Amino acid sequence: MTETVREAQPAADALLCEEAVRFTSELIRIDTSNRGGGDCRERPAAEYAAALLDEAGLQPRLLESAPGRANVVARIEGSEPDLPALLVHGHLDVVPAEAADWAVPPFSGEIRDGEVWGRGAIDMKDMDAMMIAVARGWARDGRRPRRDVVLAFTADEEDSAAAGSAWLAEHHRDLFEGCTEGISESGGYTVHTAAGQRLYPVAAGERGTAWLRLTADGRAGHGSKPNPSNAVTRLSTAMAAIGAHRWPLRMTPTVRAALIALAEATSTPLDPACLDDPAGTGVDEFVARLDPAAAALVAGTLRNSANPTMLQAGYKVNVIPGSAGGAVDGRVLPGGEEEFTATLDRLTGPHVAWEYQHREIPLQAPVDSPVFAAMRDALLAHDLGAHVVPYSMSGGTDAKQFSRLGITGYGFSPLRLPPGFDYHGLYHGVDERVPVQGLHFGVRVLDRFLSNVG
Numbered sequence: 001m002t003e004t005v006r007e008a009q010p011a012a013d014a015l016l017c018e019e020a021v022r023f024t025s026e027l028i029r030i031d032t033s034n035r036g037g038g039d040c041r042e043r044p045a046a047e048y049a050a051a052l053l054d055e056a057g058l059q060p061r062l063l064e065s066a067p068g069r070a071n072v073v074a075r076i077e078g079s080e081p082d083l084p085a086l087l088v089h090g091h092l093d094v095v096p097a098e099a100a101d102w103a104v105p106p107f108s109g110e111i112r113d114g115e116v117w118g119r120g121a122i123d124m125k126d127m128d129a130m131m132i133a134v135a136r137g138w139a140r141d142g143r144r145p146r147r148d149v150v151l152a153f154t155a156d157e158e159d160s161a162a163a164g165s166a167w168l169a170e171h172h173r174d175l176f177e178g179c180t181e182g183i184s185e186s187g188g189y190t191v192h193t194a195a196g197q198r199l200y201p202v203a204a205g206e207r208g209t210a211w212l213r214l215t216a217d218g219r220a221g222h223g224s225k226p227n228p229s230n231a232v233t234r235l236s237t238a239m240a241a242i243g244a245h246r247w248p249l250r251m252t253p254t255v256r257a258a259l260i261a262l263a264e265a266t267s268t269p270l271d272p273a274c275l276d277d278p279a280g281t282g283v284d285e286f287v288a289r290l291d292p293a294a295a296a297l298v299a300g301t302l303r304n305s306a307n308p309t310m311l312q313a314g315y316k317v318n319v320i321p322g323s324a325g326g327a328v329d330g331r332v333l334p335g336g337e338e339e340f341t342a343t344l345d346r347l348t349g350p351h352v353a354w355e356y357q358h359r360e361i362p363l364q365a366p367v368d369s370p371v372f373a374a375m376r377d378a379l380l381a382h383d384l385g386a387h388v389v390p391y392s393m394s395g396g397t398d399a400k401q402f403s404r405l406g407i408t409g410y411g412f413s414p415l416r417l418p419p420g421f422d423y424h425g426l427y428h429g430v431d432e433r434v435p436v437q438g439l440h441f442g443v444r445v446l447d448r449f450l451s452n453v454g
Contacts, residue, residue, distance in 0.1 A: 013444070016137045020443040021116060021436050023052070023129035025109035027092075028118035034093040034158040038066070042155040042164075045092040046070035049153045052132050056139035058151075063172060065155065069163035072153040073175045076135060078145050083454055085148035086371075087182030087407055089398055090128040091157030091164065094120040101430045114436050121434040123427050124185045127413035128153055130443040134450060146454050150179055157398050160358060165401035179407050181371045186393050187411030188379060188445065192419040193291035197265055198386055200379050201297050202372065203411025205254035205392035206399065208362035210330030210340060212306070214238060216352045220322035227320050229351075232313045235324040238352040239308040242328060245347055247303035249280030250333045254392040255301050257367045259286065262294050265387035296424070300394035304340050306330040327357065331394060334362040360400045364392075365408045371453055375412050378449035382441060383416060412449070416441035 027045060034040035046062055050072045053060040060074035071092075078085070097106035097119040104110050104117040111117070116126075131151055138144060152175075154164035168175070187203040216238065218231030256275055263270035268290055274282025283302060287295045306328050313324035332340045348354050366372070367390040376388040399409025415438040417423055426432045 012137065012141060015140075016133055016443055016447065017440040019133040019136060020130050020439045021111070023132050024116050024121065024126045024434065024439060025111060025118075027125040027129055028109035028116070028120050029107055031107045032093045033096040033119070034156065035096055036159045038163070040093050040156065040159070041068035042092040043068045043070040046072045046153060046155070049092070049128065049132060053135060053151070056136045058135060058139070061175070063168070065163045065167040069155045071155050071164055071168055073168070073172070074135070074151045075175070076138065076145060076149045076151070078147040078149065080146045080454070083147045084180040085150055085178035086450070086453060087150045087152060087176060087179040087402060088131055088450065089152040089154060089165070089182060089184045089402065090124050090131055090413070091154045091398060092125075092128065093155055093158045094123065094125070095158050095428045103431050106432070111436065115433040116436060116439070117431065117433040119432055121426075121432045122415070122423065123432070124413060126415070126434045126439060126442070127185060130413070130439065130446050133443050134447045137447065143451065145450050146452065148178060149450055150176055154398055161398055161401050165398035169401045169404050173405055176402070176405050176407065179405070181369075182399060182402050182407045182409050183375075183412040184397055184399055184409065185411060185413050186397065188375065188414035188442070189423055190415065190417040191293050191297065193266060193293055195266065195291065198383060199262075199265055199294060199297070200383070200386050200388045201391040202375050202388060203393050204257075204365040204367045204372065204390045205252060205301075205334070206363040206396045206409070207301060207392065207394055208332040208334075208337070209358060209360035209396050210306075210332050210356060211358040212328040212330055212344070212354050213357045214326045214328060214348065214352055214354045216324045218320070218322060218324070218351070221320045223318035223320055230320055231322060231324040232320070234349075234351040235311070235313065235326055238348045239311070239326055241347040242306050242344070243308050245306070245343065247305060247343070249278055249283055249302055250304060250336050250339070251275055251283075252301075252334050252364060252392065254364055254367065254390055255298060258298050258389055258391045259283065261387075261389035262290060262298065265389055266291055266294055297389070297391045301333065301392040304330070304332050304336045304343075306344065328354075332362055334364050336362070360396055361403070363399060363403055363409055365410055371410065374449055374453040375410065378445045378452070379414065381448055382445050414442040414445040415439070
């Protein structure tokens with residue numbers, strides 16, 4: 001290696017890191033708040049991303065599913081054409097933010113105290129920025145990944161994905177030709193335990209989405225009169241039963257692997273026999289013994305769930321309405337769909353009807369795959385003390401839509417976070433922000449992984 005190359009490497013690394021931070025800040029300044037029901041405009045952010053990729057000679061395609069609802073897709077040719085392609089995707093929309101609640105204006109992208117502040121800082125304009133920075137770094141250095149890498153920047157993930165990944169999967173499947181795996185949000189970040197272990201969860205599964213609409217019918221009447229057919233009472237009884245229900249343990253391969261990995265990483269004894277006990281007592285006791293930060297990675301994915309979230313009924317205090325409605329946020333593990341349906345039928349009873357308002361499939365991905373191994377290796381290369389553990393997400397991502405193209409999805413948007421950083425609390429929360437040093441770590445890890453995965 002010549003001295004010139006040695007000198008160029010630190011400069012290239014510094015520019016890679018600088019761009020990851022700058023692009024995060026600049027993307028945050030583009031307000032892409034998604035209020036649902038089509039009320040969002042991602043196009044300015046899509047044009048921003050496309051322009052940066054175009055500067056790198058990548059010929060991105062800007063694809064508008066509806067006026068203002070834009071997506072960007074670009075393919076980077078790999079050096080080994082016999083290998084399958086890899087999808088790397090991030091959404092451009094964000095949830096709304098109420099400026100009065102924030103210490104820093106939520107769309108300022110301000111860098112303060114070593115952190116980039118603003119809506120989307122961790123969900124997920126940081127990953128969008130790192131994707132762009134890595135692609136531009138390769139172009140500057142004349143490097144290529146081993147696989148073809150397809151970059152996708154999507155609209156509408158924070159609502160139904162109908163204007164984003166779902167539309168792309170239906171109308172532009174040719175752009176994802178050859179992709180067998182994909183990576184996106186919610187994985188590869190630091191979780192600190194009280195004992196000082198650094199865990200890096202990598203998502204290898206997602207619970208399915210089951211958003212429900214409940215309707216209770218009854219007999220309208222005067223509020224002063226007895227009414228055994230009160231729709232509000234019927235709905236309230238069903239909602240209370242749903243909220244109080246204790247779902248049985250449902251052990252998926254991903255959660256099984258997560259429990260074993262967490263036991264090893266945190267030196268917490270685990271009796272393997274409890275993993276096959278449908279009562280779930282042993283698993284619950286094990287999770288209770290785990291460090292709280294480690295326990296949070298699995299506690300929400302041991303069972304199906306259904307949480308009442310909305311109620312609508314009546315228009316006057318002395319009038320019993322003839323109907324009442326409500327909403328329930330249900331989440332379903334792989335293989336748990338029949339159990340979910342039968343349980344809701346039983347809990348709602350004969351006087352309350354329910355239907356799916358929005359439904360999406362659960363996902364699983366193998367944890368013994370070369371792609372998972374490459375993610376683990378990239379994290380360990382930059383943090384020798386890391387413990388990489390698989391986990392299943394309790395919610396969902398655009399990976400559900402791309403799975404319809406046969407693409408296996410993982411959650412991997414790496415960040416090294418300091419102890420006490422409330423990563424999960426900042427998702428959709430007030431004062432969302434991301435550490436500058438975390439972005440530096442993340443873009444280096446992402447570069448290594450995408451360059452080396454075979």
